[in-house]
Amino acid sequence: MITMEHVTKRYTEGGAASVDDLSLVVPEGTTTALIGPSGCGKTTTMRMINRLIDPTEGKIIVNGEDVTRVDPVKLRRHIGYVIQQVGLFPHMTIAQNIAAVPKLLGWTEAKIRSRTAELLDLVGLDPDEMLRRYPRQLSGGQRQRIGVARALAADPPVLLMDEPFGAIDPIARTRLQDEFRQILQRVRKTVVLVTHDLDEAIRLGDRIAIMKNGKIVQYDTPDAVLSNPADAFVENFVGIDRAIKRLSLFTVKDVMDSLAPREDSAKVTSGSNLRDALALMVAANSDVLAVVDDGGSVKGQLTRDAIFSV
Numbered sequence: 606m607i608t609m610e611h612v613t614k615r616y617t618e619g620g621a622a623s624v625d626d627l628s629l630v631v632p633e634g635t636t637t638a639l640i641g642p643s644g645c646g647k648t649t650t651m652r653m654i655n656r657l658i659d660p661t662e663g664k665i666i667v668n669g670e671d672v673t674r675v676d677p678v679k680l681r682r683h684i685g686y687v688i689q690q691v692g693l694f695p696h697m698t699i700a701q702n703i704a705a706v707p708k709l710l711g712w713t714e715a716k717i718r719s720r721t722a723e724l725l726d727l728v729g730l731d732p733d734e735m736l737r738r739y740p741r742q743l744s745g746g747q748r749q750r751i752g753v754a755r756a757l758a759a760d761p762p763v764l765l766m767d768e769p770f771g772a773i774d775p776i777a778r779t780r781l782q783d784e785f786r787q788i789l790q791r792v793r794k795t796v797v798l799v800t801h802d803l804d805e806a807i808r809l810g811d812r813i814a815i816m817k818n819g820k821i822v823q824y825d826t827p828d829a830v831l832s833n834p835a836d837a838f839v840e841n842f843v844g845i846d847r848a849i850k851r852l853s854l855f856t857v858k859d860v861m862d863s864l865a866p867r868e869d870s871a872k873v874t875s876g877s878n879l880r881d882a883l884a885l886m887v888a889a890n891s892d893v894l895a896v897v898d899d900g901g902s903v904k905g906q907l908t909r910d911a912i913f914s915v
């Protein structure tokens with residue numbers, strides 16, 4: 606669990622607060638997405654959690670310990686960190702990059718080697734191909750995966766990720782986000798994820814903290830943020846299509862019925878989200894879709910009214 610209590614950061618004495626009396630609780634094993642306009646204080650907030658920056662005022666507690674009372678170097682060994690712009694060590698191979706923290710923790714060579722292979726597999730890269738290369742020999746998307754693998758290397762209970770998928774094209778980004786979500790289902794972590802991308806915040810965050818001028822203006826579930834924006838700023842930030850974005854939080858399974866659809870109905874899989882299902886309805890110019898399972902057999906129908914009822 607991460608707790609921030611009345612935390613303020615001024616980079617210059619008496620200057621403006623970059624983070625302003627901010628309080629935030631990230632419960633154990635959950636992901637909080639920090640989102641807001643450029644310069645609102647997201648990176649500053651994150652870097653105070655692993656003490657790359659010291660707060661001017663306030664208290665930060667990570668897993669029961671006040672971070673100002675712990676040796677910052679030791680603290681960071683137990684907090685995975687993906688920095689904005691990846692930040693791999695350029696003079697080290699991929700293997701050495703991933704092994705950096707385990708090595709500091711004194712792991713044996715054999716343990717490090719098997720963990721490295723396991724992690725590359727986890728982020729969908731081939732160890733034989735990757736391990737001896739240097740960061741400059743990888744694509745941007747591959748580098749970002751290595752950044753995520755390195756942060757996970759020592760299996761830290763806490764992960765801080767600053768725009769980890771920022772440099773990746775939208776299609777690959779969605780795939781990486783899905784992979785990351787699956788990783789988190791397998792290995793539960795307490796995560797703070799900074800992003801500019803509301804869809805990413807919705808997809809990965811159990812909660813979303815929307816920041817403005819160093820303050821949190823709303824801290825809520827994605828559903829609550831999208832259905833009940835706290836003020837005009839949040840409403841504007843989440844956009845006029847918030848009701849459609851919200852549909853992506855629900856799947857066809859949640860609202861389908863078991864009636865037989867009309868023969869000629871367009872098909873949607875039961876695991877699809879309702880935003881995609883609505884798009885299919887619009888494309889098919891129909892107010893009902895046939896729901897099929899992954900094998901293609903019909904399981905029921907999805908009506909427009911059912912979508913609108915969520």
Ligand SMILES: Nc1ncnc2c1ncn2[C@@H]1O[C@H](COP(=O)(O)OP(=O)(O)OP(=O)(O)O)[C@@H](O)[C@H]1O
Pocket residue numbers: 616617623641642643644645646647648649650689
């Ligand atoms: N080292 C520093 N010295 C002085 N001011 C700083 C320093 N680092 C950041 N700031 C200021 O603090 C404010 C918050 O910066 P921060 O990097 O936390 O923003 P951010 O929300 O992460 O922005 P972005 O989305 O662009 O990454 C900004 O006004 C920035 O100019």
Ligand SMILES: [Mg+2]
Pocket residue numbers: 647648649689767
């Ligand atoms: Mg930033």
